[in-house]
Amino acid sequence: MMDGTPPTIEHKDYSDAYIRNILGEVRTIAMVGSSTNWNRPSFFAMKYLQQKGFRIIPVNPTAHGQSILGEPVFKSLADIQDKIDMVDVFRKSEECVAYAEEAVRVGAKVLWLQLGVRNDDAARLAEAAGLRVVMNRCPKIEYARLHGELSWNGINSGVISSKRRKI
Amino acid sequence: MSDNKPGFETLSIHAGASPDPVTGARMTPIYQTTSYVFDDVDHAASLFNLQLPGFIYSRLTNPTVSVLEERMATLEGGRGATATASGHAAQIMALFALMSPGDDFVTSNKLYGGSINQFGHAIKKFGWNATFVDPDEPDNFRRAIGPKTKAIFLENLANPGGVVVDLEPVATIAHEAGIPLIVDNTLATPYLCRPIEFGADLIVHSTTKFLSGNGTAVGGVVIDSGKFDWLQNDKFPSLSQPEPGYHGLTFAETFGDLSFTLYSHAVTLRDLGPSQSPFNAWLTLLGIETLPLRIERQVANALVVAQWLENHPAIDWVSHAGLDSSPYRTLARKYLPKGAGAVFTFGLKGGYEAGVKLVEGVELVSHLANIGDTRSLILHPASTTHRQLTEEQLIAAGAGPDVVRLSIGIESVEDVIADLDQALAL
Numbered sequence: 001m002m003d004g005t006p007p008t009i010e011h012k013d014y015s016d017a018y019i020r021n022i023l024g025e026v027r028t029i030a031m032v033g034s035s036t037n038w039n040r041p042s043f044f045a046m047k048y049l050q051q052k053g054f055r056i057i058p059v060n061p062t063a064h065g066q067s068i069l070g071e072p073v074f075k076s077l078a079d080i081q082d083k084i085d086m087v088d089v090f091r092k093s094e095e096c097v098a099y100a101e102e103a104v105r106v107g108a109k110v111l112w113l114q115l116g117v118r119n120d121d122a123a124r125l126a127e128a129a130g131l132r133v134v135m136n137r138c139p140k141i142e143y144a145r146l147h148g149e150l151s152w153n154g155i156n157s158g159v160i161s162s163k164r165r166k167i
Numbered sequence: 168m169s170d171n172k173p174g175f176e177t178l179s180i181h182a183g184a185s186p187d188p189v190t191g192a193r194m195t196p197i198y199q200t201t202s203y204v205f206d207d208v209d210h211a212a213s214l215f216n217l218q219l220p221g222f223i224y225s226r227l228t229n230p231t232v233s234v235l236e237e238r239m240a241t242l243e244g245g246r247g248a249t250a251t252a253s254g255h256a257a258q259i260m261a262l263f264a265l266m267s268p269g270d271d272f273v274t275s276n277k278l279y280g281g282s283i284n285q286f287g288h289a290i291k292k293f294g295w296n297a298t299f300v301d302p303d304e305p306d307n308f309r310r311a312i313g314p315k316t317k318a319i320f321l322e323n324l325a326n327p328g329g330v331v332v333d334l335e336p337v338a339t340i341a342h343e344a345g346i347p348l349i350v351d352n353t354l355a356t357p358y359l360c361r362p363i364e365f366g367a368d369l370i371v372h373s374t375t376k377f378l379s380g381n382g383t384a385v386g387g388v389v390i391d392s393g394k395f396d397w398l399q400n401d402k403f404p405s406l407s408q409p410e411p412g413y414h415g416l417t418f419a420e421t422f423g424d425l426s427f428t429l430y431s432h433a434v435t436l437r438d439l440g441p442s443q444s445p446f447n448a449w450l451t452l453l454g455i456e457t458l459p460l461r462i463e464r465q466v467a468n469a470l471v472v473a474q475w476l477e478n479h480p481a482i483d484w485v486s487h488a489g490l491d492s493s494p495y496r497t498l499a500r501k502y503l504p505k506g507a508g509a510v511f512t513f514g515l516k517g518g519y520e521a522g523v524k525l526v527e528g529v530e531l532v533s534h535l536a537n538i539g540d541t542r543s544l545i546l547h548p549a550s551t552t553h554r555q556l557t558e559e560q561l562i563a564a565g566a567g568p569d570v571v572r573l574s575i576g577i578e579s580v581e582d583v584i585a586d587l588d589q590a591l592a593l
Contacts, residue, residue, distance in 0.1 A: 039216070039414050039415065039416055041420070041421045044213070044216075044218035044219075047213070047218065047219075048218065048219060051219075115422075115423040116420070116423060136423075138423070141422075141423075141425065144220050148185065148188075149220040149221070150220060150425075151183060151233055151234075151237045152220050152221065152222060152228055152230065152233050153220060153228060153233065153236075153247065153425070153428060153429055153432055154228070154232075154233050154236025154237055154240060154247050154248045154249050154250070154428055154432065155237065155240065155246065155247040155425055155428060156182075156237055156240035156241045156245060156246055156247060156248075157183075157237065158241075159185070160173050160177070160178070160181045160182065161181075161185045162181075162185070162186065162193075163185070163186065164185065164186045164187070164188050164191055165185050165186075165188050
């Protein structure tokens with residue numbers, strides 16, 4: 001990228017505190033690349049996050065005019081009137097610089113690229129504008145991991161605690 | 168806890184085991200239960216379609232068993248784990264996600280006798296084939312890889328003992344061929360060696376041994392490192408292609424580095440059914456809490472016994488990778504710096520007959536077919552565990568007619584030596 005500014009964090013291993021703060025602060029998430037297909041990851045990530053109290057606004061130009069899980073689908077981030085805390089991208093890595101620019105423009109605080117999606121230029125651009133960035137992760141998986149639900153499938157949550165977990 | 172990385176001893180007690188969210192019970196409760204209520208039909212559908220984490224039926228997941236799984240995933244430095252009814256079931260589970268009929272894998276020939284049987288005969292009923300190679304020369308694995316080869320399998324510290332395999336070059340060979348390395352870490356346990364740090368992709372254990380530690384519970388576990396890219400080639404359609412049993416869901420795409428572990432629960436346990444019982448998982452969790460303490464003592468005791476045997480007139484040779492006489496000493500220093508295990512073999516000058524006499528003459532050490540117990544155990548493989556093997560296989564597996572195997576426990580080591588001494592004098 002752009003002006004050669006190094007990323008503010010190493011996008012390899014995110015600390016639990018970093019992820020926990022993001023998921024604790026954001027309430028409204030614009031999901032770019034939402035699917036109307038009930039068996040696609042973006043559909044059930046949306047469903048899960050809705051159940052955990054997040055508002056998800058789906059963005060998908062080809063599904064514009066339809067609604068997913070009760071939310072109307074927007075053509076682009078720019079068309080959304082409501083305040084967006086986080087942009088969550090279910091698209092190809094190479095398209096992400098454009099989404100990072102849009103995320104900056106709509107005033108999002110966090111740019112989150114899904115599992116398998118990584119674009120260091122997009123990350124630097126967003127971070128230079130003051131956004132926090134997560135790449136190659138899924139907010140549903142991270143939420144479930146930090147709340148002990150992922151452990152039910154034998155997944156290493158990395159969480160060690162002598163306190164009762166909230167359910 | 169903070170983001171500081173807890174030590175192995177801390178993780179042995181705490182990993183996976185927060186207090187029960189409802190009752191506050193500190194030690195993990197035994198959920199001796201088969202099935203779990205659904206909130207409504209939509210909740211049930213989300214669970215069945217893998218869209219929501221949660222419990223359905225204990226053949227797939229169980230709250231006690233999942234604590235064991237997370238504990239083992241953590242101790243091995245893996246992403247996830249799946250517990251099984253036995254170590255043998257764990258081996259089938261590790262292979263099940265990788266193999267199709269007509270496929271093969273390359274395996275070390277220095278294995279537990281039961282594994283040689285499983286790989287040499289039983290798996291052929293699935294249309295799978297195993298090619299056995301001598302692991303002392305890592306390039307033997309490379310030479311045996313063909314177009315249908317889907318994995319390399321080995322025991323890093325091999326049963327019946329004394330042999331250490333050079334993991335790193337074998338991992339490189341596997342990865343250059345686009346296939347995972349599966350390591351049976353039963354004899355070393357993650358306290359002595361964490362094979363994922365040397366490039367292993369999947370770890371299998373018989374938890375029956377050092378992990379439960381008291382000879383109380385049969386069980387197994389498969390740990391996935393989460394590092395193997397199942398989408399890098401077309402060799403692993405179970406993970407990289409739409410799964411017909413889940414409405415065309417593609418595991419590797421949907422679940423990323425969780426995909427092997429979720430597949431093992433959602434498909435392998437669901438369809439083959441070798442789940443671990445909650446009570447066995449609980450006993451094993453109880454054992455793992457003291458794993459570091461036990462292994463530390465067992466390794467120390469074993470080396471004392473091995474050194475004593477090496478100087479005994481009735482003994483021809485001792486195969487323990489912690490001895491200076493061992494050809495595996497250098498590899499042991501690299502891969503097993505805290506000790507070369509507590510299971511090893513030795514050869515009796517008196518051959519087969521002397522072996523039978525010794526195992527029948529001991530009074531403190533127990534003559535039985537297990538390892539990793541707090542009690543010291545003795546076995547004459549040629550007349551028991553390895554009895555089904557041919558003479559050639561016996562020698563290759565390090566279990567020739569003169570060979571006796573010891574698994575040293577945590578008794579006073581001088582009592583173990585005194586018992587062996589009296590039995591050798593008979």
